[in-house]
Amino acid sequence: MVEHSGAERRAAVARVLEEAAGPVSAASLARQFSVSRQIIVGDIALLRAGGAGILATPRGYVLERRQEGVVHTVACVHTPEQMEAELTAIVDAGGEVVDVIVEHPVYGQLTGILGLRSRYDIGEFIRRVAEHGARPLSDLTGGIHLHTVRCQDEKSFQRVQKALANEGFLLNM
Template identity: 35%
Template structure:
């Protein structure tokens, strides 16, 4: 059986050599430990400055990107969540996170890292299967997304598509 440090070294290596998120459950099975042990390993790695990012579908190692980023404000119902994600991805964007302004906790961020339609489908399937709540449901649908994009034309197309769908929040 591996020591905790050896396990964390293997987790680091695997995350650094793939773009595909790896779940705590998958690591747990691989190393013969509990999921919670892996969650603890990840927490220790992050506390020591490791660039491990938790996403809806597992962990990734933060990748350096040349993309530009912007924050956009959206408002929609739960039923429009898939449409919002699809419009952003279809127009060249990558959803990095969702941010809400919570009345007690202040700014609350959920990492997404959704960059293609397969990931959109996976997110929506998981949302439906778990019957989980969107962060935006806590704020009457209002939320921010940090999105990555390559060109100013991509950002303009994303905003226009969201505005046309009455999702872009204009106040």
């Protein structure tokens, strides 16, 4: 790989993300540009500060893109052991789990970008959670959390709500 200045490398990283069909990890970008992962993390931070809509997902960086369909927020509650079942209920009913949101007493709203569209995505997410010994964000709130869910239409979203209700994951106060 030809050595790049920081600005040239950041422009090249942005091009890679624009052309990517899916998430691109910091490690793969680091290999591609022969720099450390930490350099890439810094490049991404500078690109974001410059206005680039780059999201960090559990599988890598993606550019924010206008998505078709409808977007709704659902309030859920479950134990950490039920996380995979909840996510599976959403994607099996035709939804994409865009993110998870919790209310933290010190930091306010915390959002984790997920971008889970399939059982494969969920499996990879669950594997990474286990690999890193991570706990779900909902642990901070006794299992209560929000998900932003994207569906192709309202009928699909109604299926998602019904699936979550059938499993007992919808928060009812």
